[in-house]
Amino acid sequence: EMVERVAKASGLKKVPKAMISYLGIPNAFAYGNFLSGYKVAVTRGLIENLPREEVEAVVAHEIGHIKHRDVEVMMIISILPALIYWLGRILMYSGFFSSGRSRDSRSTPVLAFLVGMVLIIISFLSNLIVLYISRLREYYADSNSVLTLSEGGRNLQRALARILVMSGAVSRSRARDISSATKLKALLISDPELGIGSIRTYDIDEVVEWIKSQKKISPLEIFSTHPDPAKRLRFIDRLEQETTKTKYTLLRV
Incomplete structure (x- = not known):
């Protein structure tokens, strides 16, 4: 009632x-x-x-x-940081484990590793934005x-x-x-x-x-x-x- x-x-x-x-x-x-x-x-x-x-x-x-x-807004925007994070991890691991295999093209694994690190940092910052939006929705x-x-x-x-x-x-x-x-x-x-x-x-x-x-x-x-x-x-x-x-x-x- x-x-x-x-x-x-x-x-x-x-x-x-x-x-x-x-x-x-x-x-x-x-x-x-x-x-x-x-x-x-x-x-x-x-x-x-x-x-x-x-x-x-x-x-x-x-x-x-x-x-x-x-409920829908927070669910959708919470997915993005997670996707960026896992993409970053995949690139970091692939770059790390591939660095010793190919001596002719070492720059590619290093680049993948660095891009992966940048993506993980971006995922952390984007998660802070998600938390800010969550606090804002509480006020609403x-x-x-x-x-x-x-x-x-x-x-x-x-x-x-x-x-x-x-x-x-x-x-x-x-x-x-x-x-x-x-x-x-x-x-x-x-x-x-x-x-x-x-x-x-x-x-x-x-x-x-x-x-x-x-x-x-x-x-x-x-x-x-x-x-x-x-x-x-x-x-x-x-x-x-x-x-x-x-x-x-x-x-x-």
């Missing part, structure tokens, strides 16, 4: 199938394609630990991925919660904060759940490895404000599939402010 309501509010013609994953950590993901049908999955940990309005905001985020066709999906639901932005912030806190706690007690989720982390609403280790308050709004106040952004974010949590929550704030200004301007007109 929730998935159907949010899907219609988001403008989807076909309602994704609702699924439940029995992972203990709180999280969610969207998968599928236009041929087999789309699915929105929420984990048992999410349903059991988040209020209904926050679960709804998470569902709106995942439906945003489907609306923007992120977040915007669907803000633009579709009443109080969607605030509820999504609270949901993300709870997921971060609980993922940090789970990482110490349920290593198996974290290991399973990490294999799927490109699909998840939040990277389970980014959990908050300890927090002094149990007030979720204070947790949200504490996360937003973190100014130091790790340079390792360029290797992440998800945006830095502080940047992400501040983005939701800015989007809500812009949306409110737009609505106010339209009312005045």
